[in-house]
Amino acid sequence: xxxxxxxxxxxxxxxxxxxxxxxxxxxxxxxxxxxxxxxxxxxxxxxxxxxxxxxxxxxxxxxxxxxxxxxxxxxxxxxxxxxxxxxxxxxxxxxxxxxxxxxxxxxxxxxxxxxxxxxxxxxxxxxxxxxxxxxxxxxxxxxxxxxxxxxxxxxxxxxxxxxxxxxxxxxxxxxxxx
Numbered sequence: 001x002x003x004x005x006x007x008x009x010x011x012x013x014x015x016x017x018x019x020x021x022x023x024x025x026x027x028x029x030x031x032x033x034x035x036x037x038x039x040x041x042x043x044x045x046x047x048x049x050x051x052x053x054x055x056x057x058x059x060x061x062x063x064x065x066x067x068x069x070x071x072x073x074x075x076x077x078x079x080x081x082x083x084x085x086x087x088x089x090x091x092x093x094x095x096x097x098x099x100x101x102x103x104x105x106x107x108x109x110x111x112x113x114x115x116x117x118x119x120x121x122x123x124x125x126x127x128x129x130x131x132x133x134x135x136x137x138x139x140x141x142x143x144x145x146x147x148x149x150x151x152x153x154x155x156x157x158x159x160x161x162x163x164x165x166x167x168x169x170x171x172x173x174x175x176x177x178x
Contacts, residue, residue: 001052005044006036009052013067016060020067038069042076046116050079080114087113087120 001009010032014021022028045051055075059067092105112118144151155162168174 001036001039001042001044003032003036006039007032009039009044009056009072010035012053013056013060016057017066035069038073039076042073043116048083048116048119050076050116080116083113083116083120084110086122088122090121 010020022031039052042052043050052072055072056067059071059075063071087110089106089109092102092109094101094105096102109118109121113120146154151165164175
């Protein structure tokens with residue numbers, strides 16, 4: 001946050017908790033400097049659920065003590081750690097034979113997540129949800145990667161698989177299905 005945003009947060013804090021209001025110009029300037037020093041790397045809001053006003057409101061409601069800038073900074077660092085813990089690095093678009101570009105792209109993605117500028121990239125296999133409509137028809141049209149004639153020729157060499165495939169073709173359950 002810049003000084004203007006920190007001043008806005010202090011005004012909001014003063015509205016919710018009048019004990020924090022400083023009437024002397026020197027004290028107000030020192031308070032602003034202290035809050036800015038501790039909250040300089042904390043964003044006001046992010047698109048990933050971080051809002052300083054929510055943190056201030058929760059802290060004032062839950063604690064009988066006046067809020068400190070360290071309370072807000074502590075919450076930001078916990079939120080940042082949680083976002084980075086959920087982040088799985090996507091494969092960089094840089095050439096894998098160029099390790100400097102590869103590493104730079106990974107670091108840029110992680111820094112964007114850490115600063116709240118980008119959402120954590122979730123692993124697609126875990127969060128994919130339901131299959132898209134028509135996928136089964138599309139897979140049926142593509143067929144198997146092993147042609148039926150080759151599968152028949154391989155059956156004597158793979159008796160367990162051949163027995164399983166015969167059971168499935170006869171309408172039985174696939175014992176290896178999950």
